Amino acid sequence: MHNLITRLSVQTLLGAGVRQLDIAQRCRLSERTVRRISKEEFVKNIDDAAKTPERRVGRPSKTAGLSEFIKAQLDAEPSLMTLEILRRCKQQGYQGQKSAIYQLVAKLRSKDVDLQMRFEGLPGEFSQHDFGEVDVRFLDGATQRTHFFASRLKWSRAVAVSLVPNERAETLVRRLLDHFILFGGMPLMAVFDRPKTVALKWGKDGKVTEWNPIFAQAALDIGFGAEVCWPHCPQQKGSVENLVKWVKGSFFKQRRFQDRDDLESQLSEWLHEVNHARPSRATDIVPSVRLAQEQDRLRTPKLAPNDFALRLPSSVGPTGYLIHERQPYSMPPGAAGLPATLYLYQDRVRIVAGRFEATHQRRFGPDHSPATLPEHRTAQLAAIHGDRGRRYLERQHLLDLGEAANAFITELTFASPTGWSSQVGRLHDLLQLHGPEAMKRALRAAVDLRRFDLLYLECCLEPRQRSLFPPTEAA
Numbered sequence: 001m002h003n004l005i006t007r008l009s010v011q012t013l014l015g016a017g018v019r020q021l022d023i024a025q026r027c028r029l030s031e032r033t034v035r036r037i038s039k040e041e042f043v044k045n046i047d048d049a050a051k052t053p054e055r056r057v058g059r060p061s062k063t064a065g066l067s068e069f070i071k072a073q074l075d076a077e078p079s080l081m082t083l084e085i086l087r088r089c090k091q092q093g094y095q096g097q098k099s100a101i102y103q104l105v106a107k108l109r110s111k112d113v114d115l116q117m118r119f120e121g122l123p124g125e126f127s128q129h130d131f132g133e134v135d136v137r138f139l140d141g142a143t144q145r146t147h148f149f150a151s152r153l154k155w156s157r158a159v160a161v162s163l164v165p166n167e168r169a170e171t172l173v174r175r176l177l178d179h180f181i182l183f184g185g186m187p188l189m190a191v192f193d194r195p196k197t198v199a200l201k202w203g204k205d206g207k208v209t210e211w212n213p214i215f216a217q218a219a220l221d222i223g224f225g226a227e228v229c230w231p232h233c234p235q236q237k238g239s240v241e242n243l244v245k246w247v248k249g250s251f252f253k254q255r256r257f258q259d260r261d262d263l264e265s266q267l268s269e270w271l272h273e274v275n276h277a278r279p280s281r282a283t284d285i286v287p288s289v290r291l292a293q294e295q296d297r298l299r300t301p302k303l304a305p306n307d308f309a310l311r312l313p314s315s316v317g318p319t320g321y322l323i324h325e326r327q328p329y330s331m332p333p334g335a336a337g338l339p340a341t342l343y344l345y346q347d348r349v350r351i352v353a354g355r356f357e358a359t360h361q362r363r364f365g366p367d368h369s370p371a372t373l374p375e376h377r378t379a380q381l382a383a384i385h386g387d388r389g390r391r392y393l394e395r396q397h398l399l400d401l402g403e404a405a406n407a408f409i410t411e412l413t414f415a416s417p418t419g420w421s422s423q424v425g426r427l428h429d430l431l432q433l434h435g436p437e438a439m440k441r442a443l444r445a446a447v448d449l450r451r452f453d454l455l456y457l458e459c460c461l462e463p464r465q466r467s468l469f470p471p472t473e474a475a
Helices: 004-015 020-027 031-038 048-055 067-076 082-091 098-108 169-183 213-222 243-252 260-276 287-297 374-383 387-399 403-415 420-434 436-448 454-461 463-468
Strands: 126-137 143-153 159-164 189-192 199-202 208-211 225-228 310-315 321-324 327-330 339-344 348-353 356-361
Touching (some): 004 020, 004 031, 020 031, 126 169, 126 243, 143 169, 143 243, 143 287, 159 169, 159 243, 159 260, 208 213, 213 225, 213 310, 243 260, 310 321, 321 339, 321 348, 327 356, 374 387, 374 420, 387 403, 403 420, 403 436, 420 454, 436 454
Parallel strands (some): 189 225
Antiparallel strands (some): 126 143, 143 159, 199 208, 321 327, 339 348, 348 356
């Protein structure tokens, strides 16, 4: 069956007086077909899909006659599932496949389209921020789920993207501050969706009734204004609502990576390209050019990243340790059982419990051995009555150093069941003198060489004594 464009061509040539034989050769048709087209009504509509039912072309669909029935079902229940409509059609005698019904339902179901507002922000007025995740496949075939945090200034289109370990509230506020520093300041309002890291509860009118306390405290400490909108509602966000989708489509899905280091390197190159080399499609201007103009309107954050701390309520346990994320941090014995405030910095923690205060290096990773300050060890020993109790506490301080300390002290104890306490006292003195990291290294070296004696341990800790022992292959 020839389409309407071909029929129009034949009718046009006939109207110009061209012979039917010449038309047949030109249009690659038979003369019989040309004669038949010459008797048809002149083509006025070239929509083949609309004209086909009128011309009764092709085999009739098995859904013929069901249109009115399906339309009545949708009018009565607009949100009725297509699968339920298929079941009802089968009750009416339909014997075809589901795909034909699905196509008919898609054609008949009304489509509600929300009005989408597109508005441009003023310089320094808005920024948008969101988490995203993508499964990255490296060239060796390994796949890694990668989380990232993206920020974008609405007016200049300057963008910042950071790879992050998770999508928790602390990660959000720290990367947010980092991105403000990269932009050169903060806009009036930072726009977010409604993840639990930002808002916990809101009313039917959309007004937030309970903010995430970590996010709210960060907004106060850093000094930024926050605005939230309903998730997946682009009409509320203006022109940069697809930030995460754009990062995925422009970077992650367009490039191939050797490993994680290569991913981070290429991300840095790409950010330089989109911010300093490539004009934005929305403004046709390189974002860094507009950012230079916008920075006059950006405000300086109240705190630098290294001075920004999350304030978390906590308490000191009865053993004199505060535990955060399974990491124990020591406090003076007098603080045991007291409520405390944990000030969580990027690289350190500060704990305040009543009149007691302590600062530790922040610890990460799978090592959950207690972080104990030397003065706290001394105070804990002073608080214990009796030599036996003090020796067992000293031994526990050493055992907290990990696997190598356990192996070393086990050998000492079984080698001298009655004399181990004096040796543990000397080991504890070395711990107080040299610190836990140096002690761990020395204990590991001694265990690896099976040298379970204090003299060798002191040699490892005191460089001036190393000449007493010739180096070995294992050392």
